[in-house]
Amino acid sequence: MSIHVLKSILVPFISLFVLFSSVILIPDRNILLLAGSALLLNISMWIEKKHPKVLVLQFVLLGLFHYASQLNWCLLLYYILITNVIQHSWKLKQMLPCALLITIQYSLIRLSYSPYTTYNIIVSVYDIISSLVIIYTLHTIIKIEMEKKSLTKQNKFLINHDPLTGFLNYEGYMKTVQQMTEELRSFRIVLLDINNFKSLNAKDITSANEILIRFSVHIRRHFKNMHAAARYAGDRFAILLPGNEPVNGLSSFDDLGVQITFSITSYPEEAGSFQEVINMAEDRVFQMRRETWLKSQEEFMRSAKMKTVGELAAGMAHEIRNPLTAIKGFVQLSKVQNYNIQPWYEVIMGEITRVGELTAEFLQFSKPHMSNMKVDCLRSCMTRVFSLCESEAASRGHTFTIDLPQEEVTVFMDRDKIIQVLINLIRNAFQAMDITGNVHFSLSIQNTWAVIQVEDTGKGIAAHDLDQIFDPFFTTKEEGTGLGLSLCQKIVEDHGGTIAVHSELQVGTVFTVRLPITTDTD
Incomplete structure (x- = not known):
């Protein structure tokens, strides 16, 4: 009383x-x-x-x-x-x-x-x-x-409200929506999701909280006729509006330095119960956020591709300009001697050949798919590579050995492309050994993977160069194009495999190629 x-x-x-x-x-x-x-x-x-x-x-x-x-x-x-x-x-x-x-x-x-x-x-x-x-x-x-x-x-x-913004929390939001549906009141749920809130929160919690407070103040100013507002899940806001209230001007939230995804759901026009209107609102904002994420990923991939193309174009222009500059210089010198290019003929032809090789290797990057993909035997492919490189090993004075398993190993591959990769790796191994050394060429099976290794006893690769050896135009050779290993990586990845390297200075280097084994012989 x-x-x-x-x-x-x-x-x-x-x-x-x-x-x-x-x-x-x-x-x-x-x-x-x-x-x-x-x-x-x-x-x-x-x-x-x-x-x-x-x-x-x-x-x-x-x-x-x-x-x-x-x-x-x-x-x-x-x-x-x-x-x-x-x-x-x-x-x-x-x-x-x-x-x-x-x-x-x-x-x-x-x-x-x-x-x-x-x-x-x-x-x-x-x-x-x-x-x-x-x-x-x-x-x-x-x-x-x-x-x-x-x-x-x-x-x-405090039980029903968010202490930071003063809005309802999730529990208060649920209670309010349930009460409004029980009273059969017409209303709209506007869900606002801050897309980049996690990145803001990771940088500075204080700054992120200030943005949330400014965001809530902006909501109060923008939705003056709202029944209620809620903040939950950190970066999500729900606004309950009268059923006939227009929803416009949401682009004004961009002025706060945040990107939002929003959804609008009407009760009882689109949903007949409390649970239906909640689920529909959440599902819509999820779909909108997913579409926004996909668009951002597409934009990121497009930007990454353009960056890669730019780097390749810049590297290619630089690599081609060097031999062209040399050729131009020799032609100018020949003018003094009445265009007698005989003294520089071999050098000029060598530079022209270099330009041709650069162009041929560069064009390999423009081929999106393997042209002759089929199930093939990896043992016979490696035997073929061994026979092709054996004479070169002998001429350089190196020992070249091969180790293959007894059982057949089949891979879905373009045989010519895989031969190209293996020959490239073996020749790199030969060139890495300034004195007589040994190159071991082997195949093994690890679960569902065929593992090919090319191991040499050469001078090795410095630690600061290991992260760059697969980058286009990076080379430690005086006459290298820097495209060989990049092309090898692309071919292996096109086959669904991986290529890795382990090296120690003055000990040697091991290149490991992993390709998925297939049992389909069709």
Whole structure:
């Protein structure tokens, strides 16, 4: 039961009791003053909730009623009035003077109809002291209750709201949507998803929080007629709008430095229940975000391809310009000798051959697919490579060995392309050995993979060069084009395989090619 309801019951009861008691005990009382002050006091108690300023009038009316009744039983009404004062201002420094004044009023009026004896004076002092104790006790009780209500209100707010933005959290959002669907209210759910929030959060949590706060302020300004707004899952906002509210101008969120994906779902036009409208809204924003992600990936891939093409074109232009510059220089020199190019003929032809080789290797990158893909035997392919390179190994003085398994190993491949890759790796191994060395050529099976290794005992590759050897135009050879290993990597990857390298300086290098084994012989 509230204090206001309690006063509405107690004050009339106590007033009537005091009034009738005073008439019976003291017959010569002023009945008009007594009844009138009692009536006005009760009326002021009833209208106090709507007119708080009437509290001052209650102080005067209670004094008149007490003086007219000349009964100490009015003390209970004084305590009720003190309770009113504490309720309106429960801070001790503000309410204590008022409460003390009411207590003194009671004591003075009491002395006005009591004889001035030592006993009565001491009783009045005691009444003031006891009133102060009761005032402090009531103040403490009311203060505890007010703090309890405040904490309960804060707790309820935190349960259903996001502390950062002040919007509803996920639980509060669900409750609100469910309540609106149960009431059959027409509304729209607008879901806003910040696309780049994770990258912002990774850079600076404080900055990300500031963006969320600015984002929520922008939502309040932009959707002035919204029923409610919620923030959940870190970077997702939900706005509940009236069913006829237009949704436009969402591009204004770009000014905050964020990219958003949004979806709009209407109830009950598009969904007939609480769960349907929630699922439809979430599914739509997921699809929109997926499309945005796919577009960004396409743009990234296109940018990466253009970058690669640019690097290849720049490298190609640089590599071709060198031999052309040499040829141009020799032609200019030949002019001095009446265009006799005989002294430089071999050099010029060598440079022309180099340009041709560069162009041929560069064109390999433009072929998107293998042209003669079929299931073929890898053992016979490697045997063919061994026979082609054996004579070159002998001419250089190197030992060349091969190690093949007994069982057949079949791979879906373009035979000529794989032979090209293996010959390239073996010749690189021969060239890496300045003195007589050994090249070991082997094939093994690891689960569903055919593993080919070309191992040499050459000078090895420096650690800072290992990450670049597959880059176009990177070479450590004086006359290399820098496209051989890049082309090998492309061919192996076109076959669904991988190529890796392990090297130690002055120990040797191992190139490992892994190709998927197939059992399909069609």
